[in-house]
Amino acid sequence: MQRFNLTRQFFRDVWYLTKSYWQSEEKKKAFFLLGCIIALTLGVVYMLVLLNQWNNSFYSALQNYDAKKIFDELIHFSWLAAIYILLAVYSYYLQQTLILNWRRWLTTRFIDIWLQNKTYYNLQMFGKDTDNPDQRISEDVRQFVEMTLSFGIGILKAFCTFASFVVILYNLSGSLSFTFMGKTWTINGYMLWASLLYSVIGTYITHIVGRKLVKINFIQQKYEADFRFSMIRLRESAESVAFYRGEAQEGSVFKQRFKMLLDNFWKLVNKQKQLVFLNSGYSQIAIIFPFVVAMNRYLTKEVTLGGLMQVASAFGRVQDSLSYFVDMYSSIAQWQAVVMRLTCFGHHMHDVYQQAERFHVERFAAADVVEVNNMQINLPDGKPLLENISFTLHPGHNVLIKGVSGSGKSTLLRAISGIWPFVDGKIFLPERDKLMFIPQRSYLPLGTLRAALNYPGNKPIDDTELIYLMDLCQIGYLKDKLDLEADWSHVLSVGEQQRLAFVRAHIQQPQWLFLDEATSALDEDTEANMYSLLQERLQQTTVVSVGHRSTLNKYHELVLRLNKSTRQVTLEKL
Known part of the structure; x- marks a missing residue:
């Protein structure tokens, strides 16, 4: 050069x-x-x-x-x-x-x-x-x-x-x-x-x-x-x-x-x-x-x-x-x-x-459980974030992940999803199309609102059902804009974007739904409505949430606690 x-x-x-x-x-x-x-x-x-x-x-x-x-x-x-x-x-x-x-x-x-x-x-x-x-x-x-x-x-x-x-x-x-x-x-x-x-x-x-x-x-x-x-x-x-x-x-x-x-x-x-x-x-x-x-x-x-x-x-x-x-x-x-x-x-x-x-994660197919064996999650500089963690999540038992800021809650979800590379250990997961991950701020592609709601677009849905789900998730007032092209990440508020993400969950109907502070921009009543809808309509879906609010406790049966000082994880009943 x-x-x-x-x-x-x-x-x-x-x-x-x-x-x-x-x-x-x-x-x-x-x-x-x-x-x-x-x-x-x-x-x-x-x-x-x-x-x-x-x-x-x-x-x-x-x-x-x-x-x-x-x-x-x-x-x-x-x-x-x-x-x-x-x-x-x-x-x-x-x-x-x-x-x-x-x-x-x-x-x-x-x-x-x-x-x-x-x-x-x-x-x-x-x-x-x-x-x-x-x-x-x-x-x-x-x-x-x-x-x-x-x-x-x-x-x-x-x-x-x-x-x-x-x-x-x-x-x-x-x-x-x-x-x-x-x-x-x-x-x-x-x-x-x-x-x-x-x-x-x-x-x-x-x-x-x-x-x-x-x-x-x-x-x-x-x-x-x-x-x-x-x-x-x-x-x-x-x-x-x-x-x-x-x-x-x-x-x-x-x-x-x-x-x-x-x-x-x-x-x-x-x-x-x-x-x-x-x-x-x-x-x-x-x-x-x-x-x-x-x-x-x-x-x-x-x-x-x-x-x-x-x-x-x-x-x-x-x-x-x-x-x-x-x-x-x-x-x-x-x-x-x-x-x-x-x-x-x-x-x-x-x-x-x-x-x-350089990091070796053995990923195995599992029928219906999410199992982590002897996993170590590192930071990009090589320092360990979580060490020797093992747990098994069974279907039908919703799990709330808790820990102080910086303990690795979101990184744990990234490791499970496969997008965090600095991981060693074994992970047993169902097929990829049975899993869905919703971050705090979901990605909204350029194009129509219909395309944004059905992103990534691998499951067709008719307009009647789509509008019904929009009404349930409290964004039905946008139904006349389904075919409008816009940069929706700038048009919609963060709260609207989070409610839109729940519409996606109802469309996809995954076996496992991982929510990374997916209701942080919603008031408690709206948050309660979103979780209640999941329980009512997606009874075969197991929800794994990252969150800080105590109001989330009643929608989960187990808590996965991350200890920042010991870098350990414990799974216990709420």
């Missing part, structure tokens, strides 16, 4: 990100498109060779005032230009098609990896080295695909152009003779060597000036994403910020992050300014350079005007192909930063998964 350096490791990273698509089920289609793009690119290079030859014929005709030849060559040029345009347009079209297919496949793959095995959750909780996974999946994947294909085709075109024009330039250059130290020296194809020397010097100077661009681009992408994310956070927590009157603090955070963004951007601008200055001078000198070095042969009539123009054109093509690195330096630096971000993201997801694998 320190500087521009196309090392072997960098190309291994590019291959690591690239190979999956080209070895996937879409590889035949991808290679077909790539083959067509390569063929069209070679066709474009061939047309450049023909246009170079046309330069000689046309300008020679101009020099000789040959009117018929001039008009014939103009018609010839029209055909060459039309074919060139056709090849260039379809080359672009097929490249964009391949980019879209590749981006779609790679984005889907990253999303699948991000979602599988709760990786998104583990990265959020424990992946401190990964920032803004949303940007990496959306923006970085797009840039990687576009740049990788663009540079690959660009390098191919530059190589083919160089191979095609190097012989032409060598043959047209003739020889340069001069006397040095009393000896006559002759350089055959001197314009070719001048072109090589010009390009090498320009490439070296560009590398010296722009090698710090990778680090600056990498940091800029991070600051841009952090600034955008901070504003998203405010939007998601607008009500809380408004209650706290935290506008000044939030504004300070925004401005500080924006200042960091701007400071780094100015570093980027200054470095880009140096490159623009260098590239502009380099390209402008390249226009007259071939005329300067070939002018002597023209003035001595060794070549015609057409020959001079063909030499200049060939020199320009060779110089352009050799200067590809100079022209694309800034973009290549950005490409390297994108590759690093995506590679790090992939490695971090793998590391989080491996970190979780």
